[in-house]
Amino acid sequence: MNSKLSPLKLAIMLTIMAALFVGCGDKAAKGPQSLAPQTAAAKGSTETATGKSKVKAAATDAQSITVLVNKEFALPDDYKPKDLVYPDVRFTFNEKIEKRMMRKEAAKALEEMFTAAKKDKIYLAGVSAYRSHSTQTKLFNRYVKKDGEAKAKTYSAVPGHSEHETGLSIDVSGSDGKCAAESCFGDTKEAAWLAKHATEYGFIIRYPEGKQAITGYKYEPWHIRYVGKEIAADIAKRDITLEEYYNAIPVSAQKGTGDSGKKK
Numbered sequence: 085m086n087s088k089l090s091p092l093k094l095a096i097m098l099t100i101m102a103a104l105f106v107g108c109g110d111k112a113a114k115g116p117q118s119l120a121p122q123t124a125a126a127k128g129s130t131e132t133a134t135g136k137s138k139v140k141a142a143a144t145d146a147q148s149i150t151v152l153v154n155k156e157f158a159l160p161d162d163y164k165p166k167d168l169v170y171p172d173v174r175f176t177f178n179e180k181i182e183k184r185m186m187r188k189e190a191a192k193a194l195e196e197m198f199t200a201a202k203k204d205k206i207y208l209a210g211v212s213a214y215r216s217h218s219t220q221t222k223l224f225n226r227y228v229k230k231d232g233e234a235k236a237k238t239y240s241a242v243p244g245h246s247e248h249e250t251g252l253s254i255d256v257s258g259s260d261g262k263c264a265a266e267s268c269f270g271d272t273k274e275a276a277w278l279a280k281h282a283t284e285y286g287f288i289i290r291y292p293e294g295k296q297a298i299t300g301y302k303y304e305p306w307h308i309r310y311v312g313k314e315i316a317a318d319i320a321k322r323d324i325t326l327e328e329y330y331n332a333i334p335v336s337a338q339k340g341t342g343d344s345g346k347k348k
């Protein structure tokens with residue numbers, strides 16, 4: 085944990101602690117009521133005195149394409165993106181199911197990006213995109229039942245805290261599905277292409293290498309998040325994370341290795 089806290093960081097931290105101390109934001113199994121005070125929507129009002137209220141509003145508005153969701157910041161329990169569509173790109177499966185969906189703007193950007201990749205002879209495929217709150221809840225509860233809550237939290241995101249619930253994130257692999265959502269994906273040419281070009285389409289590699297202490301996640305070269313071209317370019321240029329972009333507190337890194345349960 086970083087011992088140097090700015091007043092802003094402290095304010096955010098106190099808010100979170102007041103809501104409930106959550107280590108890695110992990111407490112799902114039974115927590116709708118405890119989640120509520122720290123939902124994205126609820127946190128917006130706490131930061132108006134910082135002089136960065138406009139930026140903070142974008143970070144805490146669940147509807148915003150720039151919303152910040154991590155192990156500290158949750159989406160409201162009842163949040164469901166209003167504009168989910170099926171992006172017209174290849175996936176590693178054929179079914180028209182929930183995890184194929186993304187919010188409209190992100191879906192369009194994804195289509196453009198996959199098309200551009202193809203021109204470079206890089207054939208990408210979606211692995212998993214949107215995940216509803218209820219799906220995440222079922223998933224997490226199943227893991228809790230199987231391994232106990234403490235262990236479940238090391239490999240699965242607590243409901244409300246998975247960025248996949250925003251409809252703005254997607255796990256991507258090569259079209260052969262090799263190393264899908266696994267660390268070996270980092271060594272593929274598809275990962276190299278994404279790292280180089282994703283920001284041109286408004287996506288960031290959400291959990292970069294060496295930033296686990298800030299994002300709370302190990303390096304996930306396959307997990308990209310749509311934030312829009314402007315912010316993506318800024319984040320890439322400054323080599324920072326979305327947390328740093330918002331000057332939010334680092335997410336404690338000791339727990340949790342990922343959000344899909346497939347990490348290594």
Ligand SMILES: [Zn+2]
Pocket residue numbers: 248253254255306307308343344
């Ligand atoms: Zn992911």
